[in-house]
Amino acid sequence: MAQKKKEIVYLRKRARSNGTFALYLDICRNGKRTNEYLKLYLIPEHTREDKLKNKETLKLAEAMRAKRVVEIQSKDFGLDVSTHEDALFLDVMRRLIDRKEGTTKTSWQNCLAHILKYEPNDRITFREITPQWVRGFRDYLDTKAMQWAIDNRKRDVEPKPISQGTKALMFQKLCTVFNIAMREGIIRINPTVGVERFREPESDREFLTIDEIRQLRKTPPPNEDLAQAFFFSCLTGLRWSDIVKLKWSEVQELNSGTRIVFTQKKTGGLEYLDLNTQAASILGKRGKREELVFPRLGPIQSARISIAAWVRSAGIDKHITFHCARHTFAVMMLDLGVDLYTVSKLLGHKSIETTQVYAKILDKNKKAAVERIPNILDDPE
Known part of the structure; x- marks a missing residue:
């Protein structure tokens, strides 16, 4: 034979x-x-x-x-090696977007708008998307993508290229769709592998100092409930997405104090957080189990406008959003000497590398502080 x-x-x-x-x-x-x-x-x-x-x-x-x-x-050997590469790429992406909420959903919709700007064929299949197509989309983001492509409301605004951070974010979302397609068996080869990612710039994370928090506390806010939630975030590090859905059933009164047990909106992880007396006092009178702790916050878009006006009224020259309260908590903890690992756990970070960003911020502040020391060794002329 x-x-x-x-x-x-x-x-x-x-x-x-x-x-x-x-x-x-x-x-x-x-x-x-x-x-x-x-x-x-x-x-x-x-x-x-x-x-x-x-x-x-x-x-x-x-x-x-x-x-x-x-x-x-x-x-x-007569085995079936077929995949679902003829599935429509945008169908999978839109299903993913439908599961998102709030600003995260908006960001994904922006990415979809950019993809359609680059590839008008909304019937394109996974089979048709090659590494060359992916590189082309990367080049589009790097050289052609404009902010007006994603916000038709700002027609009177001069169009300008998207930022380096946005380029990195949009390209990463494209990669995420293909990673999901790999896991679901739609494709066997990921065309984004081998295509150079955008290097994300180190972003300055705005935060408030303790003196600025006190200054803000003395300034009448446009929305008292929003102000209380903001200070609560400064004292706990909780995200807007977790505060806005916090219910009294998640607030536990223990012999040792007050604790909240909740599921993080962003990660889906179960977390518990012990509250200090200041944070616990903000909660006020306990409501029914199914009631929200902060029931009158309104949409995040309104919160942004209210916080910006409030900060200006307080005479604070910083671009502060609700999320900056979380940054404030992180920097404050590190400044008070709490170790990086503990701060990482308090923030609910999966990786300590995410928390290290705040340590870098603190290092910059310390450097700026020592550079303010006047010349004390030389005699004045």
Whole structure:
């Protein structure tokens, strides 16, 4: 009986006239050889970035080679290797958006608007989206995407390019859709793998000092309930999304004090937080179990306007939003000497790396403080 010939899939490269190298699969099957070009290219390595880009390209090419091996072997054994790559990409993305709420949903809708600006075909399938398509979307974000593409209400505003942070956020959301498609078995190869991400800029996280909190406390607010919730966040670090849904059933009175046990809106994780006496006093008279602790907050959009006006009235020259109360809590805890790990747990962070951002803020403040010391060693002229 004749021995079956070995099937081998090699990843190879071929030089092109422009100095790049085209990657292709050299398939040896049943004694026959065929080439399948991957539409992936290696570039001359002049810089470290060039080397990193080639490394990611080779990583994607190797994944495509492995997929081809599985397809060939599965076909020989009569296995079903079909996927759902003909599913509509935007259908999956819209289902994901439907599960979001508030500002998170708005951000996802903005990403969808940018994708449609780049790719008007709303019937595009996963099969049609290649690494080249993904790179094209990245280039669109980097060079063409404008803020007016996502906010038709601001027609009188001069259109300007989106920020570096927005570029990183929009591209990450695209990657998230493909990660979900991988988990759901819609696709076998993620076309975003190997495409360079945007480097996120270090953002300044605005916060209030203790003196500024006291100054704000003395200033009459436009909305008393909102002010109480804001101070509660300054004292607990809770997000708006968790405060706005906080019910009395989640507030426990213990011998040692007051504790809230709640499920984080953002992460879905169950958290408990012991309140200090100041935070507990803000809660006021206990209501019924199913009632909200802060029932008259209104929408976040109104809260932004009210807080901005309140901060201006207090004479504080900072761009403060409700979320800045959480930043205030984090910086205040670190400034009071609480260790980074404990602050991370109080904030409900999954990774301590997220909390380290606040430590950097504190380092900047300390540096600025010591630089204010006048010249005390030299005699005045």
